Amino acid sequence: MLIGKEEYEAADLNRISARQHFFGDSPGDDEEERGEDMALKRGYGSLIQRIVERFALPIQLNTQVTRIVTSASNRAQILTKNGETIQAKYILITVPLGCLKQETISFEPSLPQWKQNAIDAMGFGDTDKIILQFDKTFWDSKLTTFYIAGASYPFTVSAPKKRILEFMIGGTRARRMEASKDENTIATILNDLKRAFPNQNFKLERYRISRWTADPYARGSYSYYAFNTSLETFETLARECCYNQLFWAGEHTSSGGSVHTAFATGQREAKKILQRFENKLNY
CATH class of the missing domain: 3.50.50.60 (FAD/NAD(P)-binding domain)
Structure with missing residues (x-):
């Protein structure tokens, strides 16, 4: 909460x-x-x-x-x-x-x-959105939002037909993410997803990360x-x-x-x- x-x-x-x-x-x-x-x-x-x-x-x-x-x-x-x-x-x-x-x-x-x-x-405030598109839907297709134990953000299924997940982070987490390289941020997210779906093979096709605080x-x-x-x-x-x-x-x-x-x-x-x-x- x-x-x-x-x-x-x-x-x-x-x-x-x-x-x-x-x-x-x-x-x-x-x-x-x-x-x-x-x-x-x-x-x-x-x-x-x-x-x-x-x-x-x-x-x-x-x-x-x-x-x-x-x-x-x-x-x-x-x-x-x-x-x-x-x-x-x-x-x-x-x-x-x-x-x-x-x-x-x-x-x-x-x-x-x-x-x-x-x-x-x-x-x-500082808040950012991370959008991920995968090669397939590896989560339950009935879900609109799901949480992963140990991760501090919920995943939202924003475009089911296009296999897109997104989530928002704010405050300290957003500032820390903006200061990090994309590859480090994406690696952390993928590790969380692989931990939650260990029997699924999936590939990240595209992603987009906003950095509103850094935007002049x-x-x-x-x-x-x-x-x-x-x-x-x-x-x-x-x-x-x-x-x-x-x-x-x-x-x-x-x-x-x-x-x-x-x-x-x-x-x-x-x-x-x-x-x-x-x-x-x-x-």
């Missing part, structure tokens, strides 16, 4: 708020609000691509933002690594909390202290309640600031969950920005 909590929160137990765990709502705990967990056949990129095509959005790729400048002049600037400057009335910031914590984007003037305090306080554009996986954080911390992370030119969205700006909350908060902030434009037109 305790290991499962670390995987779910993507953090070590000694970093998680016991008060919020026992008496509050952890992100995504509301089953009715969260709905059923589903996987996109072609990945999240296909969802974004469909939205881009449907609304003919001018998406600019391979453009790393390094600095954001706000001012009382009703104009904000976005500066990129390649030297480009983009002018805007409002800026919606959706980068992961890990990037905000490690200040991969600088702000001029600096963010207000109340905003920085919330960024520093909210936990941002993520710096971790998703948020969790750390010490001295509460629902108000999420609300503070969501509040606009800096001459009301900076708006904030992402899974760390609402306690509802991860992927769907990131999507919903983007819609929430887009509506706010549209309302600002409408108010100015009607003024």
Whole structure:
């Protein structure tokens, strides 16, 4: 149970708020609000691509933002690594909390202290997924999940017809795995499987290992309640600031969950920005 909590929160137990765990709502705990967990056949990129095509959005790729400048002049600037400057009335910031914590984007003037305090306080976890495809199904075909004694992770049968197993690891185990070579990680997993299925001959055909904490554009996986954080911390992370030119969205700006909350908060902030434009037109 305790290991499962670390995987779910993507953090070590000694970093998680016991008060919020026992008496509050952890992100995504509301089953009715969260709905059923589903996987996109072609990945999240296909969802974004469909939205881009449907609304003919001018998406600019391979453009790393390094600095954001706000001012009382009703104009904000976005500066990129390649030297480009983009002018805007409002800026919606959706980068992961890990990037905000490690200040991969600088702000001029600096963010207000109340905003920085919330960024520093909210936990941002380490979790990774390992996906394995085998040459055959060597486990009971009726199983959807199974545990192996001595292994600290459950295996999920994510694509039975394609002979795929996957599992997630979080906290210290995820950081240790990210620091290890792929061959060492895979060897440990295969040893566990061979120990559990000693009479089966199977071959690993392909695998994929995520390393979200090492990813410079993520710096971790998703948020969790750390010490001295509460629902108000999420609300503070969501509040606009800096001459009301900076708006904030992402899974760390609402306690509802991860992927769907990131999507919903983007819609929430887009509506706010549209309302600002409408108010100015009607003024």
